[in-house]
Amino acid sequence: MGRGGQGLARVAVVVRAGAAPLWWLGVFAAGIGVLVPGVTGRRIGVLAGAALFLVAAAVVACVRRKRYAALARGAARAGRHDVLQDRAVTTRNWRRGHRWWLLLAFAAALGSAFAVPAAGGMLLAGAGTGLRLKAARIGRRERELEALLWVRVDWLGRGAGAPAGKPVKGYRSTGIAAGDAAPGGARRRVDALV
Known part of the structure; x- marks a missing residue:
């Protein structure tokens, strides 16, 4: 990164990096949580979990919306010497940096099943869905x-x-x-390049 170049990571990839782990850990925790009768009972737990899923997805999808929009509007063109980080590297760095938080959230979701079955797992899955949105x-x-x-x-x-x-x-910007x-951080399909 000589001559003043900076390492750059895609904004959408950083946002999207947590979606899959949160979704799958949430689904797994909810699946295990349904097996536990819990204090409230399974029916109330699943209904509460469905509500938490929707609320978490909406909140996570909308949080800092104005800040993202303002940063996007003011994006400067990336320099010739800037280094663009690969999608896999960005995703791996995010997941490595958050692995203990992910494990703690999974443990909390499993533990909450003894009170409200499946609700904690569905909350996690909702957060993952919100990141994807x-x-x-x-x-x-x-x-x-x-x-x-x-x-x-x-x-x-x-x-x-x-x-x-x-x-x-x-932010910095480059060509599409x-x-x-x-766009959106998904893996680029080979046929899209042809």
Whole structure:
């Protein structure tokens, strides 16, 4: 990264990185939680879990919405010497930085099943769904702008933190074909490149 270049990670990929682990840990915890009768009973637990799923998905999808929009509007063009981080590296860094939080959330979801069966797992799955929805919204904005949004890796911190957190001063943008992830952070399909 000579001559003033910066390492850049895709904003949508960072957002999307937690979606799959939260979803699958939530589904697994909810599945185990249904087997436990709990204090409230299974029916109330599943109904409460469904409500928590919807609330978590909506809250996570909408949190910091204005901040993301403001950063996207002010995105500066990436420099010639900036280094674009691969999708797999960004995802791995985020998951490594959050692995203990993910395990703690899974343990809490399992433990809550003894009080309200399946609800904690469905809450986790809702958070994962919310992250996927947020990444999809960022992808729509990238298509509108016809530019991909990137954030400096050093602003994300050691745990590959939030791409709209306080340390983030602005985004960089590149052409729509840059990097190995499609708008929204999904893996770029080979036929899309042809």
